[in-house]
Amino acid sequence: MIVADDAALFRAGICRLLDDAGFQVTAAVGDAGELLDAVDREPPDVAVVDIRMPPTHTTEGLDAARALAARHPQVGVLVLSAHVEPHYAIQLVESGSPGTGYLLKERVTDPAELTDAVRRVGAGGVVIDPGVVAHLVRRRRAPNPLDALSDREREVLAVMAEGRSNQAIGERLFLAPKTVEAYVRNVFTKLDLHEAADANRRVLAVLAYLRA
Structure with missing residues (x-):
């Protein structure tokens, strides 16, 4: 398991939650470049990735997810977002990775929901945050x-x-x-x-x- 988020406290919190749930976190990094390097060195089952990271804080996490789908298709990617952004969820699913997820960061306050998403992505499933689905239903x-x-x-x-x-x-x-x-x-x-x-x-x- 690899965790990528530029906010050190949030990153440490996710690592602690995953560790408490029995996952082995092999690396915790702060930007997309470090993430790709870490996966190249030791591909994990799942990478948990913030959608906005340095240097521009726009779509670095999403871009890294696409890169991982091409370079390491066996690695599941769970992207975390602070906001409901359905177009990014669609792009992520279209990346072609067999294990893909898009989860709102607010779900991290429920450890069971986070760990359930990680397990399903690791098993090759597609996970879309219920908040994104609800937004699309209302549209x-x-x-x-x-x-x-x-x-x-x-x-x-x-x-x-x-x-x-x-x-x-x-x-x-x-x-x-x-x-x-x-x-x-x-x-x-x-x-x-x-x-x-x-x-x-x-x-x-x-x-x-x-x-x-």
């Missing part, structure tokens, strides 16, 4: 492929967009496993996602949701 939508979905199918897709498994979707929406499977199949069919592996179709469905 006015133009006609798009999602218009074909029923209200319940949209709810299933919204939870899927957080990177949740079918089991987690069922627990959140109080649905039986076979019912969730049926809704997920309907989502894939209505979004015309037929010719990909199930994991890839989930990512494509999330992208369709985020872009809408």
Whole structure:
């Protein structure tokens, strides 16, 4: 595990939370260059990265995530942001890394939520902060492929967009496993996602949701 954040106290706090949860933090760095160097030396399972780091404090973390997807695709990347920025979440998912996450920094106050996101990203999952999903749900939508979905199918897709498994979707929406499977199949069919592996179709469905 590598943690990259230019705020020393915040960086130390994340390292402590991860250490208490049983993760081994092998490096803690303050900028994107140090992050890339550390990953090149000893690739971790997951890198937890601030989206804004020196020198410009704009998108250094996001740029580093893209670089890691190209250089070390096996490394999961969980990007932390202080603000709800859906366009950055979309760019991150589109980077192509099999384990990708975008989490608001406020979630760090809930250690269980942070460690759950780290584990899911480390397992190759896609994690999108519920705050980003809620923002997108509230946004006015133009006609798009999602218009074909029923209200319940949209709810299933919204939870899927957080990177949740079918089991987690069922627990959140109080649905039986076979019912969730049926809704997920309907989502894939209505979004015309037929010719990909199930994991890839989930990512494509999330992208369709985020872009809408």
